[in-house]
Amino acid sequence: MSLEHLLKLEAESIHIFREVAATCERPVILYSIGKDSAVLLHLAMKAFYPANPPFPLLHVDTTWKFREMIAFRDQRAKELGLDLIVHINQEGVRAGIGPIASGSRLHTDVMKTQGLKQALDLYKFDAAFGGARRDEEKSRAKERVFSLRSAEHRWDPKNQRPEPWRLYNTRKMPGESFRVFPLSNWTEADVWDYILQENIPVVPLYFAAPRPVVERDGALIMRDDERLPLKPGEEVRTRMVRFRTLGCYPLTGAVESTASTLPEIIAEMRASRSSERQGRMIDHDGSGSMEAKKQEGYF
């Protein structure tokens, strides 16, 4: 049986997808492979059924994603018959930017934020769907569903358009674009309940399994390949872990867990006393840091 409030959230998200299709010229789904993207994709399929969504998927690859994520990405796009665009910031690659060599802040800015801007400019996308939710972070709580970005991709939090009712003003100047967030009103719990209800495939990294991890700065980092150098005294151990969020593997902390099914994950999440972004290293630069990143063009 469906939960009433999930039905309402689903209807709202579908409405947002259709509004973009009807009013924007070159939309794209920013597909980041995680659970929110999985739900986003599922809703897009529903919104336009029996047609396929009238827009491609874009993955901005930082080259440091978990290998399982990349395999999952390619498989999903193929199964659903969707166009997948993978963009890598080659300038960043040539400059040797990476989370270990350059630190999380520079890496995220160059490979993720700048990479995204390059791709949007290259393909002239005027609306990019993202899976961000307002419950993730305080500055996201103030974000509109249709978030207008300047030609330079900047977000102006003080000059956001009011969004009364279901009326989205989708007009923009040449060069301006929208970030569109159909999952704005969803919570982490809603996402998991919906994944369970709809039986949506997600990356296996969300489920607990024995994985090679090192303990670093209080976080459990999975050694997904040889690029993660071990510091003196560090030791790779196989531990039963899973991930609450997925990003670049050296920047994403695992949690010890035995939850290997969706109901177990949901039970664990509801009993948890820490937020999902706790495992994200890039968020720990002070409370205003997400707002600052977003102003610079971060999703």
Next chain:
Amino acid sequence: MHGVLPPQTPDPAPAPRAQSLLRFFTCGSVDDGKSTLIGRMLYDTNSVFEDQLEALERDSKKFGTQGANLDFALLLDGLSAEREQGITIDVAYRYFGSNKRAFIVADTPGHEQYTRNMATGASTAELAIILIDARKGILPQTRRHSFIVSMLGVRDIVLAVNKMDLVNFDETVFNDIVASYRTLTAGLGFAHVVAIPLSARDGDNIATTSARTPWYRGPSLLAHLETVEPVAASEERAFAMPVQWVNRPDLDFRGYAGTIATGEIRRGDEIVALPGARRSKVARIIGPDGERARALAGEAVTITLTDEIDISRGDVLATTPHHLKPRRNMEARLLWMIDAPLAPGRDYIIQLATGTANARIAALHHQIDVESFQPRPAQVLTMNQIGFVSLACDKALVMADYRQDRDLGAFILIDRLTNQTAALGVIEPAVAAPAELAIAPAMAPSLWDRIGAQMDGADALLSVALTLVVYGLSGSAPAALVVGGVDLILRPIVAMLRAESRARRPAAPDENNESGAGI
């Protein structure tokens, strides 16, 4: 409460998920404690995570306005400017739940210059919490917010009398505020006003009823929110769906996708496509989970018809469209939302449901003083002002009165040059001439409102001023004199009656405050 947190009991076995969803919002004056109230609700429902609590403790020391105590408002004020200034600028949405219900709450700013954000929060809400500082009672902002809540059709109100700890939980203070509020809002068409004495800072009557208010016999705030069944947003029951997107993947399939505004549709139903009045029958209904036999208001569906007729975005599918009319001219209330003022004669883009057109402000009949609920003559509308206008569109849009249909009676105006969302508006009944609307609905609340003050010489002046306003708007001297005269005569009488009723009135937790008048 001190800087150290009381232990929260972790749930050993997670409760089952809530079955229903309530959208509400909070409003009130600056420093009434709106953000604190929501922060407290999140905290009391175990909706705040440990790492967020640690950040809250840090932030409370850095920015907090509560001394050594936790400043729950900092859980919500997410923008740097808000944290620095200690105020809420933008509407923030928060999500929490108990095992009975999921909640989406819009925390809206109290400052007058952010009225537009408050209205945005109200537009999607089923219930409004209007916060009052027990020490201050009803303030101009209380009146303004109540008016906007009424204009946007929210009819379930919680009157949250906060900071009761600072008035020693005095029942008389509470009762006086509640009585004044009921009088003030008698003409606003609220279905229910439930008054609750609170201390958001200390948690009294938030999650559980407080021992410090033994005289209060109503529910705690959360208990009320968990059980209230808000009145339906739209009064209309007949099916209507604005077409949002025509789905045509190949020659064999032509579907009309949209979100159902009102009513219910079944396979085989006869429908009419407005504005053209072409008729057909529903062949298939495709919902999010596939083929359906029927679908209800609020659902996002795709409908196919038995006949090939030309339908596009902006058209409306309906069964018995007695409440819907394709119209080029209409009367509406506007809330102006941008710096550049509205000027009569200017063109804007109107977006109403899925339809768009060019709309000229044919006439600005008057501005509405949202503190006295009075019409006032106006040449322009500036940001955050509400006015009553006639609009003329360059093509017919299918619309309904806002009361009947929240989707097809609501619109935004977009500035053609800047693309800013310039105004939000609601369609008013077309039958009454603007001048009549200007006088009649404003009368009752204005009387009730202003007699709240002590009678003095200023009142006589106000009556004269009202006479002139009415004359200016209606062009009718006899009507204006009658209105002014009645106003002057009734004031002392009504003031006396009101004082009496206030003295007798108990603190009823729930009272049906229905009034046909509206404004």
